Structure formats: structure tokens, C-alpha cells
Amino acid sequence: MHRSLLSTAVALALAALPALPVHAAAPAARTAQAETTTQLPRGVVPSHYEVSLTPDAAAGRFGARTVITLALARGMDSITLNAADLAFSRAEIVPAGGGAALPATVSVNAEAQTATFRFARPLAPGGYRLALDYSGIIGTQAVGLFSLDYPGAGGKQQRALYTQFENSDARRMIPSWDEPGYKATFKLDVTVPAGQMAVSNMPAANTATLADGRKRVSFAQSPKMSTYLLFLGVGDFERATASVDGTELGVITRRGALDQARFALDSSAAVLKEYNDYFGVRYPLPKLDNIAGPGQSQFFGAMENWGAIFTFEYALLLDPAISTQHDRQEVFATAAHEMAHQWFGDLVTMRWWDDLWLNEGFASWMESRMTARLHPEWNTRLGALNGRDAAMRRDSVAATHPVVQHIETVEQASQAFDEITYQKGEAVIRMLEAYVGEDAWRSGVRAYMKAHAYGNTVSDDLWRQIEKAANKPVTAIAHDFTLQPGVPLIRVGAPVCAGGKTTVALTQEEFSRDRPGKKPLAWRVPVIAQIGGNGKPASTLVAGGKGSLALPGCGAVVVNAGQSGYYRTLYAPKEFAALAGQFATLAPIDQIGLLSDSTALGMAGMQPASDVLDLARRAPLGADPQVWQRIASVLDGLHDRYAADAARQQRFDAFARARLAPVMAQVGWTARSGEASAVANLREQLIVVLGELGDANVVQEARRRYAAMQQDPAAVPGALRKVVTSVVAQHADAATWDALRASARVEKTPLVRDNLYVQLALGADRALAERALQLALTDEPGLTNSAAMISAVARRHPDLAFDFALAHQEQINRRVDASSRSRYFARLAGGSSDPAMVGKLNAYAGANLAAGARGDVEAAIAAIQDRVKVNAARLPEIDAWLARHPD
Known part of the structure; x- marks a missing residue:
């Protein structure tokens, strides 16, 4: 997810917006200051965990002892905490000051994921140590303590252990108050095979060799932190380090892959220096590792455990055999995102999952900021609209939710990791930073970090510090965009030019794809506009539904110049035609913005659906590569909409x-010396999209290169091997599919092997898609690749994939991490164009999901209904346009 920063001119224009009167906090904001949500009885506060763990990787189980230092606020005869899939053998409590141990009887509530310890007599208020002996399960999916298998040296199967606790899975390894508001310190020791490395949040303080040849590794005590940030990894690892500002920075990989993490280590060193300066609080732990794990999850790609980031290999390693420029940018962005969490999320943590966006929206924004700052040659600022569009797609239907949303259950917390939390959160932050100014924003963030270090916050704690630093009432705008759902729409009036100035009226409405008659919500919307591609930006605040702008000069007006605003822009036909006529002269980011708005508004019936094709026709061959990437994406999306009618398609x-x-001919198959990174990314996308479109030249060339690659891997550059294989896989016949599978079976590199199995699921041929689904249920691809293969089939055959998954639900559930199950099936079906799928999804939800865990099902249903409606209403407009433009 690569997003962009505002240009300096745009940022200054937004910062110059008039100040607002201070508004009272909205009701939702006031309730955010109420008592923190919890699913556990109040009155018990843990302060420290001592955890001794002995995993048996081969048996898939572990034994453990945890001693919890806690305080009772009142007398009680039982203590309830979180525990899932744990079997207790002993439990006792001792007063903190010493005294006789009092044993406890244990009762487990599997559905609530709790364990209750009852005592023979009431406990007086005060401090205690609760000691628990128990055993648990080492899973095969990325939940709790889990294992990942991979082919090691000589083809011998290796197994490594890792943990994944966000959002609510520390309870699968440690009986705990497994909620973000219960921060405590942790001291962990683990008994492991002598030849393996153990890694956790803190450095190892002591390593002792045991009589049986194993070793016990004891880690230094952690700072005060939430349970979901604890980490443990054990395996045949290698580690490389660098020193940055007194912090030992490390990357850890399976043996033999360390060189592939060099770029991640170098990037992390540069990012850490920047973050130490930006946040005004130096990274507080003595070390920061990034640990690579093979395989994948349907829930996450990397996790910000404090001092011990976990990242799946595809997002951390660069293998010259298959890695692309896009992969390189993703590795950097992922590291920047997770390192930002070391402050936003780890040092300062949201009080409850309602404010998850304080973690994810800010980490996404910092990721984009740092990428633009440290790699300006990538020009990733143009990619900001990709994330904003993803958020607006979700946010423009009734099944959306506010950025700040009330969370009641573990399932609801899992479903909160979505486009609204990440991409809308990032877009709103970018807009607000520009409004208050970059320096004031940074000062507010620094004050927020210092005020709340090692503590928990709600969104208004941040707004309070930003307002104080900026002396601008940012809270009012922030509440409009975070406490209510939806996408503002700015309707642009006819420009009036007089005396060398242009005045334009603006009206605020709401962009809704499935509720055309709804009364629009009200937002205070920061708006920037300029004349054409190089006019001087001017800004205003559209409040109360109306506003206007006076611009120097005369000509076509670009509203949302620089594309910093979170809103759609609707021009009248005459004004749109004027902009279309000047399309080639607009700034690339505004070209992408115009393509974006005309696509969304056209599909919604608010302007001609064919307008985006007019823009595509006007794009010059020499347009910015990222503009052509957007055009390719738009055309690919329209191609998919015609899937049910081969002749029209x-x-x-x-x-x-x-x-x-012609763009592909200009870019060519072979990279030129010194070419821009965006050209490499465009080449990759053009090959894939033209392959989708059935371009005979591209398909033939991909097949030729794939055949050459089988004889000599060096015949195709590593950067093209994945895309060449994907085109071959899409157009494969049975013999080609068998050959691809044979390659996957003998591949020894986990990163390459995982990719090959997913490629097997990309076939357009339905029979081969069915074979891929059957293969996914075997152990051959690896247990963490099964779900990814079924999702890949759903890309072209959503109904087939959903029906198959539902028919094999028990097997699928074992291959999808528990955090993803409530959303996985819905996302398989979300690309369907069959109205009957709505009934299937409702039936699935009714049989499997609690009423509060249906957010993804509702979003999938909204997407299907929108697709059916749009295909029927808008594709005829595209057909008519094509008939008028036979060239």
C-alpha cells in the first residue's frame, strides 16, 4: 500500500484555510472518554507476567507456568481472565508480601475464552501472585503459538515456531488479561533445542545448558505493554545486525536466506533514524528485530510486536529469482509501517479496539511519508489515490462504518482491520496534517507521545495535542470524518471569470452508491482548487453545505488539486469536457484523480460511465507511468464486468x-539502463493486464519466455519471472498446469514455492480451477497456502470458490487462521455477479456468524448488488461509446 504526500504548494494552501470555531465534542467522542470497555470482570489489575514455556514442536503442544503479579481493588473469592485452548493442571495464589499459598479450582468457558479461578475463602484487597501450570496447543495457522514448516537444506523438512497475538490471541499461550488497556511487564524464558535460536521482544539476558542437551533462554524484562505485543520465535535461524542511535537493529531469517534480508535491514536503519527524530522520543528498547517466516496468512502480512516485528517472507525478503521493483517497494513500506507502530501502537496504545485506527491509520500514513522522504525516486505520492479509492469503495455503501467504531466482541475487533481503519484513516490524517501545517502536526504528535508514553489513549487525546500545537480547532473536522461514515461529494458550479479571476461555487452532498435518495450527512470539508495544471492553489472550507473559491486566472478549474481531500468531485458536463480537453497538461496526480472520480461517479450513474474512456483516449503516450497504471487498472476492471458476455467482452x-x-511497445520487455522504477512497475502491470485481455503478442511472448526459463533460469530476469508465469498459468491447458505443478513440487525455496502454488490457482479454465481447489485441500502446498489458493481461484471464479469452500467448511476452517474465518468466506464471494450469491451469503451468515460479526458479509452483499446493478445500467453506455469510437 504505497501512498503519497501532498505537494508543498497544496500543503500550504490547506494550511491557509480559515480557522473554525471550536465545536463541542460529538456524542461519540464524549463516550470515548467513558470507562474503558472490557469483557472481563473489573477490579483486578495485572502488572507483571513471568512466563516459563517448553514447546514440543514435533508434538504440536507446549507446557508452561505463568506467575502473574496483580492487585485486587476489592475483596473477591474468584478471579477471571482470558484463556483459550489451555488445560490447567494447577493454580494457586500467594499474597505479594508472602504467606501461605491458597489453591484454586478452575472452570473454563471455551465460548467466552475465559478461565475462572475460585478460592476457598475470599481474598482481601491488595497485591498477589497468581501461579498457573498448564499446557496448550501449537497451531498450524498464524494464531497464538504456531508452527510453519518449510523445506530446509537437502530438502529436509524444517519447523519453526512463531507467535501472533493481535488482536486477542495471547490468551492461547498465556492466561492473561488479554485486552489492550491492561498493560503489564513481561519476563519470558523458553526451553528449546540447543541448536535453535529463540527470539523475543527483549534481548536474551541468560542462556543455560540443561542436562538433557536443551537450553533455557531467559529474556530481559519488557517495558509495560499490551499482551498482544508479546512475541516468541524459535527455529534454525540466522541473524544480521546494525547499530542505529544505540539500538541494535536486526533481521532474522531461516538459515540460508539472510542475504535476502539485507535491503530490509538497510532500510530499517534509515527509517529508525528518521522516526527517532520525528517522534521526539527515541526508540526505547535496546534492540529491534524483524523476523521472517515462510508461508502466509489471510489476516495479516506483518505484525508490530514491540522489539520483535514478525513479517512473512514475501514482505521482507528479496529473492533475485523472482523479486520485482514492486516487491522492493513493498518490503520498504511494510518495514516502515511496522516500525511506525513501535510508537503509534506499542509505546502509546489505543485504550480499546474502537480506536484501532490510532494504530493502523497512523502507521499507514507514516509508511507513506517515510517512503516519499527516503525514496523520492519512486514517486510513490501518486499512489496515494489507490488507498483512498479502496476506502471510498467500502465507505460509499450502507455496509460501511465510521473510522472510530464501537467494538464489543473479538470477532468485531478482527473485522475492524479493514479499508476504513487503514486507508480512510490514512487519508484523513493526510488531510488534517495539511490543514494545520506539517510543523504544527509534528509538534502535536511529539506532545502526544510524551504525554501518553506506556499508556492508553482515545482519539480525542491526539486531537487535543494537535489543537494545542496548531492553535486551530482541528477536532471539529476530525470528528466529521472519523465519527460518522460516508464519503462527501463536492459538486462544482460553473466557473465565472471576471477581472482576471475565476469564482466557483461549491456544494457539499454525499457520494453513495446504494442509497441514491438518502439525505446527505454534513461535513466540514477542506477544499483546494487551481486553474488547469499549473495555476496557484487556493483553499476554502466548505461548511454548512456550501462554499466558494476565488482563483487567480481564468480557465478550467481543478477541484481537489493535489488530491489531498477525502471526497469525490463532480463537475457539470461542460466543465468536465474542458478538463478532459486539457487532460495532458494536468499534473499527474490530478490526472489520476480525474480518472478516479470519473470512474466512480460514472459507475454510480452520476456522470456518463464512458467519461473515463474519453480520458483514456486523451492520455498521451508519454504520460507518467503511474497514470498509465491507473488507466490499465480501469480497463482491467471493465473487462471483468463483461465476464458474463464473451462477445461484448x-x-x-x-x-x-x-x-x-502501444504503451507496452514503448516500455518493452527488457529493462533499460537507468529507467525509472515506475517504468518497471508499469511493465509488470501491462504484461499482466494485457494477458488478462488476451493480447496474442503478450501471451505468446510470455509462453516463449517461460519455455526458455525452463531450460535456463537466467533466460528471464528475476523481475519478470512471476508475471511471465502468471500469464502462462492464466492461459494454461492441462499439460501446462501439470508442468507448473511439477515445478512447484520440486522447488526448495519457500518464497518461490509458495508463489508457484498460488499461480496454479489463477487459471481461466474452470476445470483447472477445480483441480486447484482440490489440490488446496491437500498437504502438498503447505497448510498456510491453501486458503491463498482458494482466494486466487475466487479472483476469476468467485461462485465456484465460495461453493467449494462452503462444501468443505470444516477442512477450510483448519486452513484459515481463526482471526479470518468470519471474513474469509464473504471475501471469496464478494466478486460474484450472480444475484443468487446474496441468498447464499445470508444463509452462511445465519448458520455461522453472530449478529455482530457480519460486517464482511454485509460488505460482500453490497458489492454484489452494486455490481449487478452497475453492469446492467452502465455497460450499455460503454457499448454505445465503443460503437461511436470504432478506432
């Missing part, structure tokens, strides 16, 4: 190929 594809083939 072929007509559309002919137009799309005619637009993209």
Missing part, C-alpha cells in the same frame, strides 16, 4: 488492447 478488449499495446 471481446469488443471491449479490442479497444483496451489498442490503448495499452
Whole structure:
């Protein structure tokens, strides 16, 4: 997820917006200051955990002893904490000051994921140590303590152990108050095979060799932190380090892959220096590792455990055999995101999952900021609209939710990790930073960090510090965009030019794809506009539904110039035509913005659906590569909409190929010395999209190169091997599919092997898709790749994938991490164009999901209903446009 920063001119224009009167906090904000949500009885506060763990990786189980230092606020005869899949053999409590141990009887509530310890007599208020002996399960999916298997040296199967506790799975390894508001310190020791490395949040303080040849590794005590941030990894690892500002920075990989983590280590060193300066609080732990694990999860790609980030290999390692420029940028962005969490999330943590966006929105924004700052040659600021569009797609239907949303259950917390929390959160932060100014924003963030270090917060704690630093009432705007759902729409009036100035009226409405008659919500919307591609930006605040702007000069007006605002822009036909006529002269980011708005508004019936094709026709061959990436994405999306009608699809594809083939010819299959990174990314996307469009030249060339690669791997550059294979896999016949599978079976590198198995699920041929689904249920691809293969089938065959998954639900549930199950099935179906799928999803939800855990099902249903409606209403407009433009 690569997003962009505002240009300096745009940032200054937004910062110059008029100040607002201070508004009282909205009701939702006031309630955020109420008593912290908890699913556990109040009155018990843990302060320290001592955990001794002995995993048996081969048996898939562990034994453990945990001693918890806690305080009772009142007298009680029982203590309830979180525990899941744990079997207790002994429990006792001792007064902190010493005294006789009092044993406890244990009762477990599996559904509530709690264990209750009852005592023969009431406990007086005060301090105690609760000692628990128990055993648990080492899973095969990324939940709790889990194992990942991979082929090691000589083809011998290796097994490594890792933990994944966010959002609510520390309870699977440690009986605990497993909620973010219960911060405590941790002291962990683990008994492991002598030849393996153990890693946790803190450095090892002591390592002792045991009589049986194993070793016990004791880690230094952690700072005060939430349970979901604890980490343990054990395996045949290698580690490389660097020193940055007194912090030992490390990368840890399976043996033999350390060189592939060099870019991640170098990048992390540069990022850590920047973050130490930006946050005004130096990274407080003595070390920061990034640990690579093979395989994948349907829930996450990397996790910000304090001092011990876990990242799946595909997002951390760069293998010259298959890695691309896009992969390189993703590795950097992922590291920057997770390292930002070391402050936003780890040092200062949201009080409860309602404010998850304080973690994820800010980490996404810092990721983008740091990428633009340290790698300006990548020009990733143009990619900001990709994330904003993803958020707006979700946010423009009734099944959306506010950025700050009330969370009651573990399932609801899991479903909160979505486009609204991440991408909308990031977009709103970018807009607000520009409004108050970069320096004031940083000062507010620094004050927030210092005021709340090692503590928990709600969103208004941040707004309070920003307002104080900026002397601007940012809270009012922030509440509009975070406490209510939806996407503002700014309708642009006809510009009036007089005396060398242009005045334009603006009206605020709401962009809704499935509720055309709804009364629009009200937002205070910061708006920037300029004349054409190089006019001087001017800004205003549209409040109360109306506003206006006076711009120097005359000409076509670009609203949301620089694309910093979180809103859609709707022009009248005449004004849109004027901008379309000047499309080639607009700034690339505004070209992408115009493409973005015209696509969304056209599909919603608010302007001609064919307007985006007019823009695509006007794009010059020399347009910015990222503009062509957006055009390719738009054309690919329209191609998919025609999937049910081969004849109409072929007509559309002919137009799309005619637009993209000359760009591919210009870019070429071979990288040129010194070419921009965006060109490499464009080449990759054009090959994939033209392959989707059935371009005979691209398909033939991909097959030729794939055949050459089988004889000599060096015949195809590593950066093209994945895309070449994907085109071959899409157009595969049975013999080709068998050959691809044979390659996957003998591949020894986990990163390459995982990719090959997912490629097997990309076939357009339905029979081969069915074979991929059957293969996914075997152990051959690896247990963490099964779900990814089924998701890949759903890319082209959503109904087939959903029906298959539902028919094998018990097996699928074992192959999907528990955090993802309530959303996984819905996301398989979300790409369907069959109205019957709505009934299937409702039936699935009714049989499997609690009423509060249906957010992803509702989003999938909204997407299906929107697709059915749009395909029927808008594709005829595209057909008519194609008939008028046979060239």
C-alpha cells in the first residue's frame, strides 16, 4: 500500500484555510472518554507476567507456568481472565508480601475464552501472585503459538515456531488479561533445542545448558505493554545486525536466506533514524528485530510486536529469482509501517479496539511519508489515490462504518482491520496534517507521545495535542470524518471569470452508491482548487453545505488539486469536457484523480460511465507511468464486468488492447539502463493486464519466455519471472498446469514455492480451477497456502470458490487462521455477479456468524448488488461509446 504526500504548494494552501470555531465534542467522542470497555470482570489489575514455556514442536503442544503479579481493588473469592485452548493442571495464589499459598479450582468457558479461578475463602484487597501450570496447543495457522514448516537444506523438512497475538490471541499461550488497556511487564524464558535460536521482544539476558542437551533462554524484562505485543520465535535461524542511535537493529531469517534480508535491514536503519527524530522520543528498547517466516496468512502480512516485528517472507525478503521493483517497494513500506507502530501502537496504545485506527491509520500514513522522504525516486505520492479509492469503495455503501467504531466482541475487533481503519484513516490524517501545517502536526504528535508514553489513549487525546500545537480547532473536522461514515461529494458550479479571476461555487452532498435518495450527512470539508495544471492553489472550507473559491486566472478549474481531500468531485458536463480537453497538461496526480472520480461517479450513474474512456483516449503516450497504471487498472476492471458476455467482452478488449499495446511497445520487455522504477512497475502491470485481455503478442511472448526459463533460469530476469508465469498459468491447458505443478513440487525455496502454488490457482479454465481447489485441500502446498489458493481461484471464479469452500467448511476452517474465518468466506464471494450469491451469503451468515460479526458479509452483499446493478445500467453506455469510437 504505497501512498503519497501532498505537494508543498497544496500543503500550504490547506494550511491557509480559515480557522473554525471550536465545536463541542460529538456524542461519540464524549463516550470515548467513558470507562474503558472490557469483557472481563473489573477490579483486578495485572502488572507483571513471568512466563516459563517448553514447546514440543514435533508434538504440536507446549507446557508452561505463568506467575502473574496483580492487585485486587476489592475483596473477591474468584478471579477471571482470558484463556483459550489451555488445560490447567494447577493454580494457586500467594499474597505479594508472602504467606501461605491458597489453591484454586478452575472452570473454563471455551465460548467466552475465559478461565475462572475460585478460592476457598475470599481474598482481601491488595497485591498477589497468581501461579498457573498448564499446557496448550501449537497451531498450524498464524494464531497464538504456531508452527510453519518449510523445506530446509537437502530438502529436509524444517519447523519453526512463531507467535501472533493481535488482536486477542495471547490468551492461547498465556492466561492473561488479554485486552489492550491492561498493560503489564513481561519476563519470558523458553526451553528449546540447543541448536535453535529463540527470539523475543527483549534481548536474551541468560542462556543455560540443561542436562538433557536443551537450553533455557531467559529474556530481559519488557517495558509495560499490551499482551498482544508479546512475541516468541524459535527455529534454525540466522541473524544480521546494525547499530542505529544505540539500538541494535536486526533481521532474522531461516538459515540460508539472510542475504535476502539485507535491503530490509538497510532500510530499517534509515527509517529508525528518521522516526527517532520525528517522534521526539527515541526508540526505547535496546534492540529491534524483524523476523521472517515462510508461508502466509489471510489476516495479516506483518505484525508490530514491540522489539520483535514478525513479517512473512514475501514482505521482507528479496529473492533475485523472482523479486520485482514492486516487491522492493513493498518490503520498504511494510518495514516502515511496522516500525511506525513501535510508537503509534506499542509505546502509546489505543485504550480499546474502537480506536484501532490510532494504530493502523497512523502507521499507514507514516509508511507513506517515510517512503516519499527516503525514496523520492519512486514517486510513490501518486499512489496515494489507490488507498483512498479502496476506502471510498467500502465507505460509499450502507455496509460501511465510521473510522472510530464501537467494538464489543473479538470477532468485531478482527473485522475492524479493514479499508476504513487503514486507508480512510490514512487519508484523513493526510488531510488534517495539511490543514494545520506539517510543523504544527509534528509538534502535536511529539506532545502526544510524551504525554501518553506506556499508556492508553482515545482519539480525542491526539486531537487535543494537535489543537494545542496548531492553535486551530482541528477536532471539529476530525470528528466529521472519523465519527460518522460516508464519503462527501463536492459538486462544482460553473466557473465565472471576471477581472482576471475565476469564482466557483461549491456544494457539499454525499457520494453513495446504494442509497441514491438518502439525505446527505454534513461535513466540514477542506477544499483546494487551481486553474488547469499549473495555476496557484487556493483553499476554502466548505461548511454548512456550501462554499466558494476565488482563483487567480481564468480557465478550467481543478477541484481537489493535489488530491489531498477525502471526497469525490463532480463537475457539470461542460466543465468536465474542458478538463478532459486539457487532460495532458494536468499534473499527474490530478490526472489520476480525474480518472478516479470519473470512474466512480460514472459507475454510480452520476456522470456518463464512458467519461473515463474519453480520458483514456486523451492520455498521451508519454504520460507518467503511474497514470498509465491507473488507466490499465480501469480497463482491467471493465473487462471483468463483461465476464458474463464473451462477445461484448471481446469488443471491449479490442479497444483496451489498442490503448495499452502501444504503451507496452514503448516500455518493452527488457529493462533499460537507468529507467525509472515506475517504468518497471508499469511493465509488470501491462504484461499482466494485457494477458488478462488476451493480447496474442503478450501471451505468446510470455509462453516463449517461460519455455526458455525452463531450460535456463537466467533466460528471464528475476523481475519478470512471476508475471511471465502468471500469464502462462492464466492461459494454461492441462499439460501446462501439470508442468507448473511439477515445478512447484520440486522447488526448495519457500518464497518461490509458495508463489508457484498460488499461480496454479489463477487459471481461466474452470476445470483447472477445480483441480486447484482440490489440490488446496491437500498437504502438498503447505497448510498456510491453501486458503491463498482458494482466494486466487475466487479472483476469476468467485461462485465456484465460495461453493467449494462452503462444501468443505470444516477442512477450510483448519486452513484459515481463526482471526479470518468470519471474513474469509464473504471475501471469496464478494466478486460474484450472480444475484443468487446474496441468498447464499445470508444463509452462511445465519448458520455461522453472530449478529455482530457480519460486517464482511454485509460488505460482500453490497458489492454484489452494486455490481449487478452497475453492469446492467452502465455497460450499455460503454457499448454505445465503443460503437461511436470504432478506432
